[in-house]
Amino acid sequence: MMQVDLHGGFGEKGRTSVALRSANSHILLDVGIKVGASGREYYPAIDKGIETIDALLLSHAHEDHVGALSWFLAQGYSGPIYMTEETRDEAPATLAHYADAAQLKQFPFPRDRVELFRPGDTLTIGDFTIRTGRSGHVVGGVWFAVGNGQETVVYAGDVLPDSKVFVMDPLPSCDLLILDASYGADPVSGGARADAIATWIAEHPKGCLLPTPLFGRSLELLAIMPKRFAIHASMRQALASQIAATDALYPKAVERLKHQLASAIDWHDGEPLPDCPLLADDGMGTAGPSATLIPLADASNYPVLLTGHLPASSPGDLLYRAGRAGWIRMPTHPTLSGNMDIWHRSGEPPVLGHSCTPYMLDDLTLHIPSLRIDARTGQSLTLREGKIA
Numbered sequence: 001m002m003q004v005d006l007h008g009g010f011g012e013k014g015r016t017s018v019a020l021r022s023a024n025s026h027i028l029l030d031v032g033i034k035v036g037a038s039g040r041e042y043y044p045a046i047d048k049g050i051e052t053i054d055a056l057l058l059s060h061a062h063e064d065h066v067g068a069l070s071w072f073l074a075q076g077y078s079g080p081i082y083m084t085e086e087t088r089d090e091a092p093a094t095l096a097h098y099a100d101a102a103q104l105k106q107f108p109f110p111r112d113r114v115e116l117f118r119p120g121d122t123l124t125i126g127d128f129t130i131r132t133g134r135s136g137h138v139v140g141g142v143w144f145a146v147g148n149g150q151e152t153v154v155y156a157g158d159v160l161p162d163s164k165v166f167v168m169d170p171l172p173s174c175d176l177l178i179l180d181a182s183y184g185a186d187p188v189s190g191g192a193r194a195d196a197i198a199t200w201i202a203e204h205p206k207g208c209l210l211p212t213p214l215f216g217r218s219l220e221l222l223a224i225m226p227k228r229f230a231i232h233a234s235m236r237q238a239l240a241s242q243i244a245a246t247d248a249l250y251p252k253a254v255e256r257l258k259h260q261l262a263s264a265i266d267w268h269d270g271e272p273l274p275d276c277p278l279l280a281d282d283g284m285g286t287a288g289p290s291a292t293l294i295p296l297a298d299a300s301n302y303p304v305l306l307t308g309h310l311p312a313s314s315p316g317d318l319l320y321r322a323g324r325a326g327w328i329r330m331p332t333h334p335t336l337s338g339n340m341d342i343w344h345r346s347g348e349p350p351v352l353g354h355s356c357t358p359y360m361l362d363d364l365t366l367h368i369p370s371l372r373i374d375a376r377t378g379q380s381l382t383l384r385e386g387k388i389a
């Protein structure tokens, strides 16, 4: 028997966090924050039982999976924290942006409590055997398959099955599948979106701005840039180090990306906007060079194309809703075919979907009938003999 506590990210996007409990063990998977929420809603709904948690495991360093780490330490968590090397290296920057400043000062990123593992490793924590695999979502990102000898729960975290750049390892069969439902039942594949973005760029030959997060999606965009394009100079090192993580990438993509980065023009603040596509982080204009570049481009009638998730009222969202920017989403999460495929391969078990609204779950259940559309943050479910109640 396993108990599954939905602490965040169910019926909502953000603050992703799930606990699994067996007779003698208790682990927490991810501890994110919710962009756009305030007060208690910003953090996972973990109100008791923190002292019995044996380990925290982090899937990757995005804010909706790791941003509540300082808050969680402030609540009294004192155990080990498992993550990959890349997550360890990126998490402090995420906390700097998204943690409460006073809390972060008192509870900084606890390097001495980090237990490193590599994607593909199997961990043993109490009763649990935990398999891991590459997520395809970001370098160093992983999924978790947690077994207690009777049942197996797969927590996909954020995954990307149809990337041309990042490798995703197949998920094992399981008794409960917690899917990345960020895009609901979006039927348009990654390849088709990439083609649409390339076409949009070709239609704006005098230059355009493409805000993008420093990690993950930037490599997908880099791969489809035309011959002549620019990057904000501050991105070069982070892009190079991601391309150097060849374990996470398809060999063919590595060659293409190295060539693309070598030929990219470095653009510096203060220079005139270039007459070619310009990549600058972050993806929504809340931080990084794009926080100043988006208003500058808008004031200069320089076209802007947004390609990712836009939290309500972020600068990118406001610009798009005012009709002054294009938006073509480059998938960094599964589209419909990807999630259908994951579900079939894992033996069509009961499914929970994280990181989307109830309305999007309704769409997805038309294709995945074993999806529970009523799962919400704050609920606790029991998995027993392959049945979830």
Ligand SMILES: [Zn+2]
Binding pocket: 060, 062, 137, 158
């Ligand atoms: Zn993510």
